[in-house]
Amino acid sequence: MRKRATAKEMAEAAGVSKWTVIRAFTPGASITDASRQKVLQAAEALNYSPNLLARSLATNTTHQVAVFVDDFANPHKLPVLEMLTERLQAEGLLTVLININRHFDHVHALINAGQRQFDAVILFGTAFREETLGDRRLGPGFPPMFVLARDSQIPGVPAIACDAEFALSEIVDYLFDKGYRRPGFMTGARTLSTALGRRHHYANFWRRKGVEGVAELAAERYSAQAGAEAARAYLSATPPVSRIDVLMCENDILALGAMDIARSEFGLGIPQDLAVVGFDNRTRRGSGLPTDQLRTAHRRDDKRHGRNDNGQARR
């Protein structure tokens, strides 16, 4: 495997200095059309293209953005990743996907991100503890951070997330208008701020409608299986007459599991016997997997709130 051609070699071939070669590849540089043509011609012959690595070292910008993900179980990630990569690439930025799982030291990963000189770090669905980010080793020269699809409690770290309060207000309004009066809520992991927010607002809006008490079904994790188990536990422990009539699940993957069990093991019609609501805009029945998340985003304070099309009721 031959080596890549360098600017120096190009200079000899084109009969100019290597700095002129660079200029030919620098938009807006002052160079004659004649010499640019000579250089481009030589580039064609030598199959030259600038070495982006060397450029990064010299300019101190890599045009690479690190995206940290710790939960690949949620299919919601995929369409967002699609958008994210597309938008970043449109800006000339590349996406470095970093898997932050249990086996991986978070601080170490962040230090590595600093060493790599990423232009930015995006925490996608992951909120580090403040102490982790306070590690002094992350101090100088560490790339700016952003939190995506989760609220950020960390001062100075902007977050892009859906407006849970608004979304749940709309959901409860809709359900109330449809005549539902006995709401339930299925939680995934009880520790997450997003989760707490959704449950909190859900109960709150029902209370404003005069409906007190939201039955809580607790799933172990965010998975269809956990959702199915939680639904099974509730349905088998609760006689039909005293059951909820609408179940709001913290996200779509839980809703999928719950719907499956309700239909197959308990013979419930959805939504005739039990309405089920999800959150994430995934898998609507008979539909494809839409990728129109984060469609509208407006700026508020120094945080950005993208609101997506959530909480559609299912039949």
Added chain:
Amino acid sequence: MRKRATAKEMAEAAGVSKWTVIRAFTPGASITDASRQKVLQAAEALNYSPNLLARSLATNTTHQVAVFVDDFANPHKLPVLEMLTERLQAEGLLTVLININRHFDHVHALINAGQRQFDAVILFGTAFREETLGDRRLGPGFPPMFVLARDSQIPGVPAIACDAEFALSEIVDYLFDKGYRRPGFMTGARTLSTALGRRHHYANFWRRKGVEGVAELAAERYSAQAGAEAARAYLSATPPVSRIDVLMCENDILALGAMDIARSEFGLGIPQDLAVVGFDNRTRRGSGLPTDQLRTAHRRDDKRHGRNDNGQARR
């Protein structure tokens, strides 16, 4: 934002030469414990860590692998991405996720990959045309390429894919034993080699069992919606008595759409009235989303074939 500390600054602080500083961070370098301690101490004070960008320029290896993806609609991608990133990171490699969509020039993306000096390029579910790869601009110094989750027709480009022949042989054996005799097959895109392979082997193995003629349902794309439409078209055009009794779908996302329509619009019990088989090991009813793809992989010739746990019948 202060700048990162460099080896030169470290040298002054520790009272050694900057090369000794480097050695302290080079595994297996010859250096006294005494001077290493001095350096590490200074590193603690100055919060130093080696600049990986500069290292890459000097060593000509980036420890970064580009992964090209063009189809984010298939949820199958996500667990594989999880595995891929985890395994690569375990080897000290970072994953650069590159979105190859319709708006993006493939050749340009590949050239960019060359400029970035990635250690390798993985075509995940994407097979470029041979002429694209034959572009001479991709010549010298271009990273080695691999095709993942699709067969590669390109000479010299190894592929990791499931063994369709073996998988479909097992599927047909299983279905035959269960008593099914009127098979159907739902295709997604008819142009793909993987698709053709699966359909071909499916029909082949049925023929060996003495069952001629596999009904073909053609979906427009790989999406639940397309699968639903194809199923609807078939079921509404075919009277119950002459319908197939088992439908093999080219992948799980098609199967999801088909099952949904069969159950809801035609009142079919699955698998009592119609058995449905998918491919990808996604969404099994009531289960979570398993990530045990590509579990076993053995080497054969210069290609690698990973066989995953596919084709489970659904109840």
Added chain:
DNA sequence: TTGTATGCGTTATCAA
């Protein structure tokens, strides 16, 4: 407009 010198932060090689 073009050429020169110098810097980016590290690694490789050789001499001490």
Added chain:
DNA sequence: TTGATAACGCATACAA
């Protein structure tokens, strides 16, 4: 073991 010189390929600042 340690220090010094050169090289990696490009960008910036300055001079011609």
